[in-house]
Amino acid sequence: MKPRIPQGTRDFTPQQIAKRNYIFEIIKEVYELYGFRPIETPTMELLSTLTGKYGEEGDKLLFKILNNGDFLKDVSPELLAEKKSAAIIPKIAKRGLRYDLTVPFARFVVMNQNALSFPFKRYQIQPVWRADRPQKGRYREFYQCDADVIGSKSLLYEAELIQIIDEVFKRLNIKVTIHINNRKILAGIAEATGIGAEHFVDMTVAIDKLDKIGAEKVMEEMVRRGIAAPKAEQVMGLLEIDSIEQLAAKMDDVGSESGLNGVEKLQTIWRFLEHSPLTNYLKFDIALARGLNYYTGTIFEVTANDVEMGSILGGGRYDDLTGIFGLKNMSGVGISFGAERIYDIMEAGSLFPEGIVHDVQALIVTFDDLALDYGFGILTALRKAGIAADIYPEPVKMKKQMKYANARAIPFVIVIGDNEMKTGELVLKNMETGVQQTLFLEDLLTVLSPSQT
RNA sequence: GUAGCUGUAGCUCAGUUGGUUAGAGCACUGGAUUGUGGUUCCAGGGGUCGGGGGUUCAAAUCCCCUCAGUUACCCCA
Numbered sequence: 001m002k003p004r005i006p007q008g009t010r011d012f013t014p015q016q017i018a019k020r021n022y023i024f025e026i027i028k029e030v031y032e033l034y035g036f037r038p039i040e041t042p043t044m045e046l047l048s049t050l051t052g053k054y055g056e057e058g059d060k061l062l063f064k065i066l067n068n069g070d071f072l073k074d075v076s077p078e079l080l081a082e083k084k085s086a087a088i089i090p091k092i093a094k095r096g097l098r099y100d101l102t103v104p105f106a107r108f109v110v111m112n113q114n115a116l117s118f119p120f121k122r123y124q125i126q127p128v129w130r131a132d133r134p135q136k137g138r139y140r141e142f143y144q145c146d147a148d149v150i151g152s153k154s155l156l157y158e159a160e161l162i163q164i165i166d167e168v169f170k171r172l173n174i175k176v177t178i179h180i181n182n183r184k185i186l187a188g189i190a191e192a193t194g195i196g197a198e199h200f201v202d203m204t205v206a207i208d209k210l211d212k213i214g215a216e217k218v219m220e221e222m223v224r225r226g227i228a229a230p231k232a233e234q235v236m237g238l239l240e241i242d243s244i245e246q247l248a249a250k251m252d253d254v255g256s257e258s259g260l261n262g263v264e265k266l267q268t269i270w271r272f273l274e275h276s277p278l279t280n281y282l283k284f285d286i287a288l289a290r291g292l293n294y295y296t297g298t299i300f301e302v303t304a305n306d307v308e309m310g311s312i313l314g315g316g317r318y319d320d321l322t323g324i325f326g327l328k329n330m331s332g333v334g335i336s337f338g339a340e341r342i343y344d345i346m347e348a349g350s351l352f353p354e355g356i357v358h359d360v361q362a363l364i365v366t367f368d369d370l371a372l373d374y375g376f377g378i379l380t381a382l383r384k385a386g387i388a389a390d391i392y393p394e395p396v397k398m399k400k401q402m403k404y405a406n407a408r409a410i411p412f413v414i415v416i417g418d419n420e421m422k423t424g425e426l427v428l429k430n431m432e433t434g435v436q437q438t439l440f441l442e443d444l445l446t447v448l449s450p451s452q453t
Numbered sequence: 454g455u456a457g458c459u460g461u462a463g464c465u466c467a468g469u470u471g472g473u474u475a476g477a478g479c480a481c482u483g484g485a486u487u488g489u490g491g492u493u494c495c496a497g498g499g500g501u502c503g504g505g506g507g508u509u510c511a512a513a514u515c516c517c518c519u520c521a522g523u524u525a526c527c528c529c530a
Binding site for chain 1: 527
């Protein structure tokens with residue numbers, strides 16, 4: 001049979017894992033520096049935990065897990081005959097794969113509330129699954145790197161998260177722009193232009209596309225979604241505002257309470273950051289809307305400056321995420337790094353540093369069976385001394401053994417044959433320079449010991 | 454769900470208006486070279502041309518169906 005993997009999934013080679021771990025390690029280090037602690041949640045959740053949390057579209061993108069055993073026993077013949085899949089699903093699947101890390105986190109907080117102290121800061125780096133149609137930079141299985149604080153309304157945490165974003169991209173050597181807005185400002189725009197609550201989502205969905213499709217198309221989309229043309233035009237006018245001061249004046253003019261509230265919140269964040277300069281550019285972006293999910297306050301997004309690649313981080317504040325699980329008044333704010341896209345950017349810009357792919361320090365190559373026995377003893381000595389090493393398992397042609405060392409990018413080869421066994425002096429070859437030296441085992445251990453290199 | 458593009462050796466891909474036995478590079482195996490790789494040279498193995506049907510004297514090539522991958526839309530990391 002032809003080997004295949006499911007659509008939208010990928011294998012990872014050791015080299016790719018090394019690079020991916022490099023990104024994860026930097027994110028983890030910075031998260032921990034800022035007091036976030038790791039948690040993990042199960043790969044599968046009860047379907048009832050997941051459904052209805054991501055909108056109608058989201059439900060379709062959930063991977064469901066077929067029940068074990070006689071999964072059809074609770075399905076009535078009538079239901080089967082009607083072929084109504086949506087009605088049958090809950091009867092044959094009670095579990096599903098996690099779709100993101102935020103909803104499982106909300107469930108986690110509610111279930112473990114007695115064991116946690118609030119504000120609770122957690123980070124979580126795990127894969128999620130979506131039954132979306134894959135395309136460039138989008139997969140059915142991918143990692144999210146989330147950090148959230150739950151149980152505080154303080155805007156200090158927004159400031160902290162911005163510092164985290166800045167620090168991570170500084171360490172990764174990627175130049176980015178951090179876009180920030182507040183949904184209350186968008187509500188203010190709706191208020192100012194008389195767009196009612198029923199069209200608020202239509203407005204945000206449309207203006208979120210401003211940088212992608214341009215002003216004209218955004219205007220068209222709003223009208224297509226049922227917003228009166230003059231109102232849509234007014235919205236477009238407001239979107240040209242690019243300073244907070246200007247916006248404050250405008251919101252004051254129209255007397256929009258929520259607009260002013262949003263402005264105030266942004267100003268507070270800026271005040272926190274006043275004396276802590278950022279490396280990257282923090283940009284107020286009035287057109288940033290981030291779709292229509294659970295965000296209610298601050299919203300973030302990050303784009304790379306030098307590469308065309310969509311957003312590489314998203315985040316924001318949600319006032320009531322745990323409410324659906326029975327825990328009220330828990331405001332939270334969080335971010336999520338898009339690890340795969342960051343990987344692609346770093347690959348495209350050759351931003352991964354040298355030497356992050358770790359293999360063994362030395363490979364022992366041998367000329368005959370006697371040397372192989374002898375070499376296995378040397379190998380054990382190397383490993384006891386803490387030196388990562390391997391031996392070629394058969395005394396085949398030198399060329400083949402050398403090629404193997406090359407292919408694995410092993411820096412040193414230890415050659416063992418009759419001469420070496422007679423004298424006890426081993427040949428150590430530097431595979432980069434080609435230089436060889438003969439050394440007794442003790443000296444060899446010193447030269448190769450990790451503290452020396 | 455809708456549309457475009459692509460399926461040829463293990464991998465990346467050539468293959469002319471349909472025409473004899475379908476090719477290259479890389480990888481692999483053996484040899485030149487009985488103690489030395491990353492840079493040589495020679496030879497070799499490997500193919501249901503995604504699958505099925507049709508047109509034709511003749512199909513990798515043209516037509517239909519189907520499967521898979523991929524890109525875009527919707528949505529999203």
